[in-house]
Amino acid sequence: MRRALAVLAPAALAACATAPVETGRAISARVEAGIGAPAPWPRSEEARAQQAAAVAALLAEPLSPDAAVRVALLQNTRVVAAFEALGVAQADYLEALLPPNPVLSATRLTGGGAPAKLSVSGAIDAIDLLATPLRARAGGATRNAAVATATGEVLRVAGAARAAMIAYIAARQEADLLAQAADVADAAVDAADALYAAGNTAKVDRDRERLFAEEIAVQRDLAVAAVAAARERVNAALGLQGSAAQSWSAAARLPAAPAEPLDVAAVDARALASSVDVAVAVGAVEASRAVARKSWIAGLLPGLEIGVERERDGGEWTSGPSLSLAAPLFDLGGRARLRAASALRRDAALAQAVSAEVAAEARARGAEAEAARAAAVRRRAVMAPLSADVFDGAQRDFGAMQISLTQLLEAKRQRLEQGRALVRATRDYWMAQAQLDLLLAGVRGATAGADTAAAPARAPEGH
Amino acid sequence: MDVNRRLLMAGAGLAAGAAAVAATPEARAAQATTVDPSRRYPPGRPGADYRPVTVPNGVQIPFATRGDVKIAHIVIGEATQRFAPGLDAQIWGFNGVGAGAYLEAVEGDRVRLYVTNRLKAPTSVHWHGLILPSGMDGVGGLTQRNIEPGETFVYEFPLVQHGTFMFHAHHDEMAQMGLGMTGLFIVHPRRPRASVDRDFAFLIHEWKIRPGARRPDPNEMTDFNVFTLNGRVFPAIDPMAARVGERVRIRFANLSQQNHHSMHIHGHVWTVTETDGGVIPETARWPETTVLVPVGTTRTVEFVAAYPGDWALHCHMLHHVMNQMGHGAGNMIGVDDRALQARVADLIPDAMVMGGAGMGDHGAHIEAGHMAAPENSIPMVGLRGPRGYIPMGGLVQLLQVRAALPADGKPGWYDNPPGTEARPATPAELARDGVVVDPRRDPR
């Protein structure tokens, strides 16, 4: 036994000291490759100070969605938590590598004038000992799943930061356009007031304009509030607190969607290859398979223990091996085998389902991102100039007395509404692209902090 | 032509085609004629047998003489017509002209009119007001089958009356006339009873052309915005000129879609002498300054150009003396447009808010480029006159009466003799005549 322990211990201790750091580096490398931003694990005061300085430098400039991701990976302590979880997983893994502890017993029997009777024995759970490689395999699989989970955590931090910043910039652009629209509606009220004061229109004409302007004002106010909420979501996603949460500024507008179609070929295979969920599910299957094998062995020889016993009865020591076996009177081992086998089949089924889901989601996200890109490009390249032409035509019609000043202002408001639609389309594209990128880096599902429902509803039609 | 006259003609036993058109004595009394319909006359010669009419900016469809028949070829088709600089219209017309082509002949002439249809639609041509055989009357489906696209029909009849007549499409009337298929048909008397020195003719038409569009909308029923004389809108039409003392005849013909027009002369008094039904007996005439020309009729007025000056002649229906007046601007009169202009300046820098004191400046601003207007439109555009902007357009003409006319007949703007032009009153004049200009003491 001593020999065995001596073999195991140095390896385990070495692994204990270095494995999480190595794994952390691997995760950092993978996140950087997938997201394009570094995700270091600061393990010293010096490293932490360097990161803080890097964050301060980033926050000094208006933040783009890319910069927001960089800040989040340096600043959001969910990243640190994910790395630290690696240590926890490593400890669990090391525990799985150890053989079972032997059971030692000593007995001293006296009485009847006879000399004391000493007996010393040691026994070990033989099945557990024999299954050590299986336990190591199960532990390794579980650890791999934990590494994948940690990777996913870091990627989610990046994705949430990007989504939150896209939403914030778009919300500001929308609020700006709605403020202009409200100004236009106010001007229409001024025009209606002037016509009413001159005796040229009925009160209801004026009141209709006022009501409409109030409608727009409500939308504008909601949009302004939505900007504040979106800013807080950025703070949460980036892990910013205190004055840092107050002082940062963002880029004035979202960049235009790319003109070229997205490359969505084999997007499902690419997503499967990097999927954290698939890795976790596969890890679970591996672990369950090892557990099932172990329970099969245990079923053959239930409760098998082997040991040595040494006894002194009087002056002579006698010794010999011992072996004990549970009599399978009640527990035939069937329940444990059933549990393990079922768990294995369950985990295999789940892994298959996850892989189908990830592949399908990848195709869906690819299609959605490309559709959103095409829509945003059409809005910018075709509809925005058309909208300008329409407004120019309205101005000409105003010059020809075909339409009233109120109608011209309404045309201006519709032009702003087109601008708002372009902002939304651009935002929707970048959101979809971020989702797709995240999926290809390994994480699926909605990104937190990207609540886009905050935008106010459209004005009622038929004004 | 009314039903009674048709019945009378039918009762007279008219032969079809080129047969002479006879009439009962009662019918002949109602129309104007100096010929005997049972006789044949040599084709009338311009200058010798009649003094040609002046149709400002109109386009004549010429007659060629073959034997004793006058032959014309009328081609119906689509064309682009310049109503005024800045406004081209896609019209359907005769020989490329909408509401501006004319035929001119003499009583006793026999005319043979070839009509080629280059439209994609069937059509027919009606000779409005003329006494002719029923089968030549040109009502599609009633008196003849339609002229299909690509076909050429021939109409032939003698002219047995004189006066101011018209011709126009008589199939799918609303669309085809609305798109411009109208023209003038002037018939001079073979033996004029009295001659005039100036003989002008105008065919009036109205159109709906959305500013920025090119094709008139024949579906319009009320909101017409372009009004033409011989296919032109004022100011893009040649003015009339006459010497002092000359006798002037003006023939008005109206084939508008929906509107009658009350044509008004400044500085003169005229007498209505003829309609498309004939000559009004002198005892039945009365003096006028405005003659109402209903849709589907002609009115001929005569007067002596007695007074030198530049005199306006215009329809007195006020929406008919504006070019492409938009009716969507709302009533801005009395509104502080400058304040509104300042209010919207940031939002719509190019918008020029106006109308607080009326629309008089509008056309001038459009013309000067201060306000953008739709392409191919002349909203409110009038004429830069000798003493300021004239915002009138559409059914407006000028009669320039001078003691003498230059060789080209274009006298230019009239210089009012000293002391005969309205001007600001001087303080001395106000004081002399006891006129107090003080808002508190304004007469009310």
Ligand SMILES: [Cu+2]
């Ligand atoms: Cu009129």
